[in-house]
Amino acid sequence: MLGVWPADAAPSSSLVGAYTCALASGEVNYPALACKIIKRKAKDGSGRTLWFEKSAGSQRIRGWVAPQEHGFDVDGEFYCPRGACSEKIQVRFVPLDGGFRGRLEHSQGGTITIDLRRK
Numbered sequence: 001m002l003g004v005w006p007a008d009a010a011p012s013s014s015l016v017g018a019y020t021c022a023l024a025s026g027e028v029n030y031p032a033l034a035c036k037i038i039k040r041k042a043k044d045g046s047g048r049t050l051w052f053e054k055s056a057g058s059q060r061i062r063g064w065v066a067p068q069e070h071g072f073d074v075d076g077e078f079y080c081p082r083g084a085c086s087e088k089i090q091v092r093f094v095p096l097d098g099g100f101r102g103r104l105e106h107s108q109g110g111t112i113t114i115d116l117r118r119k
Contacts, residue, residue, distance in 0.1 A: 013039075015050060015065060015072060016037050016038060016050065017036065017037060017118060017119070018034065018035075018036050018118070019034075019035045019036060019037070019099075019116045019117060019118055019119060020032040020033065020034060020035065020116070020119060021033055021034075021035035021054045021061075021114055021115070021116055022114070022115045022117075023057075023059060023112055023114055024112070024113045024115075025106075025109050025110065025111070025112045025113075030057065030059070031057075032115075032117070033054065033056040033057045034054075034055075034119075035052070035054035035055075035056075035061070035116065036052075036053055037050055037051065037052050037065055038050070038051050038053070039051075042064065046064075048064045048065075048066070050064065050065035050066075050067070050072075051064060051065065052064075052065050052074045052076065058080060058082075059078065059085065059112075060078070060079050060080065060081065061074070061077070061078050061079075061089070061091075061104075061114070062076050062077055062079075063075050063076015063077060063089070064076060068092070070094055070095060071092065071094040071095055071100055072092075072093050072100070073090065073091065073092050073093070074089070074090070074091045074093065074102070075089075075090050076089060077089060078104060078106055078112075085106070085109070087106065087107060089104045089106075090104075091103070091104045091114065093114070093116065096115070098117070098118075099115060099116050099117040100116040101113065101114065101115050101116070102114045102116075
């Protein structure tokens, strides 16, 4: 299941860092904006220690990162700072061309592709 922290997985510090996130929906390609994966300890006792955040632009994403053998999962929220698009999401990011690619299904926007590249 996406977003579930595997009991035997160790947090991967290699994921921590600054990225650019480029979103695409249908034929619309949004400019690449800053996003990041940081160390942050969950207060719910789940053992989660990595946090993903894209906090710029009209479409934003935040959530807990669960490292996987090939990439990582984000279990969190897709939201708009002015409201009207917020919903819970689960996204699997897989390695692609030196970065990562994830796809999320949004009830209002359909499939949104997210490309991450290290800064």
